[in-house]
Every structure is written in C-alpha cells, then in structure tokens.
Amino acid sequence: xxxxxxxxxxxxxxxxxxxxxxxxxGERIGARLLSGDVLAxxxxxxxxxxxxxxxxxxxxxxxxxEIASPTxxxxxxxxxxxxxxxxxxxxxxxxxxxxxTGFPDLVGRVGASVVEWADRFPGALPAERLEIQLAHDPVHxxxxxxxxxxxxxxxxxxxxxxxxRRPV
Numbered sequence: 001x002x003x004x005x006x007x008x009x010x011x012x013x014x015x016x017x018x019x020x021x022x023x024x025x026g027e028r029i030g031a032r033l034l035s036g037d038v039l040a041x042x043x044x045x046x047x048x049x050x051x052x053x054x055x056x057x058x059x060x061x062x063x064x065x066e067i068a069s070p071t072x073x074x075x076x077x078x079x080x081x082x083x084x085x086x087x088x089x090x091x092x093x094x095x096x097x098x099x100x101t102g103f104p105d106l107v108g109r110v111g112a113s114v115v116e117w118a119d120r121f122p123g124a125l126p127a128e129r130l131e132i133q134l135a136h137d138p139v140h141x142x143x144x145x146x147x148x149x150x151x152x153x154x155x156x157x158x159x160x161x162x163x164x165r166r167p168v
Contacts, residue, residue, distance in 0.1 A: 010156035014146040023055035030059020033112040040118030043134035049116045083111030090117045128152025
C-alpha cells in the first residue's frame with residue numbers, strides 16, 4: 001500500500017474488506033464530485049464496480065432507490081447534489097455502438113460521470129480522469145484491491161481522498 005505522486009498523477013492502493021466498505025469509499029469520492037469529473041471503473045465481473053458506483057452516487061446525494069446498474073440501459077442520469085451520469089459499457093460491442101448511446105455527449109460535460117467497464121473504450125474518455133481498478137483478493141474472498149490513479153490536478157485530489165488514514 002502506498003502513494004506515488006508526480007506533477008499530474010497520484011496513485012493510491014487500498015484494500016476494501018467488504019462490499020459495505022467499498023460503498024463507503026465511493027461515498028467519500030461522491031461527496032466531493034464536481035461537474036466535469038470522470039471516474040473510470042474497471043475490473044473483472046464481481047470485483048465491486050457497481051458497489052463502488054452506488055457509493056459514489058450516494059455520496060453525490062442521489063437517493064438509494066434511484067440507483068440501478070445501467071447494464072441494459074447503458075447510461076442512466078441521476079439527480080443529486082449534481083447530476084451523475086452512470087454508464088456501464090460491458091455490453092457495448094464497438095465504437096459505433098458506443099456513439100449511438102449518446103455516451104460521448106455526456107462524459108466530462110454536464111454533471112459527473114461514473115463509467116463501469118471503462119477499460120473497454122479508454123479512448124472515449126478524457127485524458128484527465130480518476131481511474132479505479134478493482135480486483136478480487138485470492139486469499140480473502142470478500143476483500144478487493146483498489147488501485148486508484150488520479151490523472152490531472154483535479155482527479156489527483158480525488159485520488160488522495162482514498163489514501164489510507166494513518167494513526168495519530
């Protein structure tokens with residue numbers, strides 16, 4: 001675990017020990033989201049992307065009962081403290097299909113964008129973003145490893161929100 005900092009990039013590694021802890025980490029980010037922020041989530045099936053996205057939305061003031069995985073709708077926009085565009089690119093086959101969803105018109109513009117399976121179309125995202133890679137922990141089935149990379153000053157600040165807290 002640790003943090004690597006350079007001019008425009010911050011990398012933080014974390015372990016989440018449960019789905020509820022993953023949601024709480026998301027809430028910390030969501031509470032600080034601003035319009036134009038882009039969060040790119042990636043990881044295998046069941047790695048915790050949707051739990052993290054739910055936490056981010058909750059932190060942004062979106063009521064829990066409005067948050068659903070947009071797997072079939074592809075993109076859902078929620079109203080909270082700011083609009084949150086939640087996209088799931090798992091079922092998108094190619095760039096043409098991605099264009100047809102209207103996704104490129106939302107990302108990085110009005111509201112914040114949370115993109116699951118972002119690694120499928122990295123070229124569709126702005127260069128400055130917060131990337132969160134989630135992975136299963138082979139030893140502890142409920143635990144997840146998170147590698148958080150903030151690219152650009154704004155997203156680097158968001159990454160720092162997930163730095164492990166040090167005892168005083």
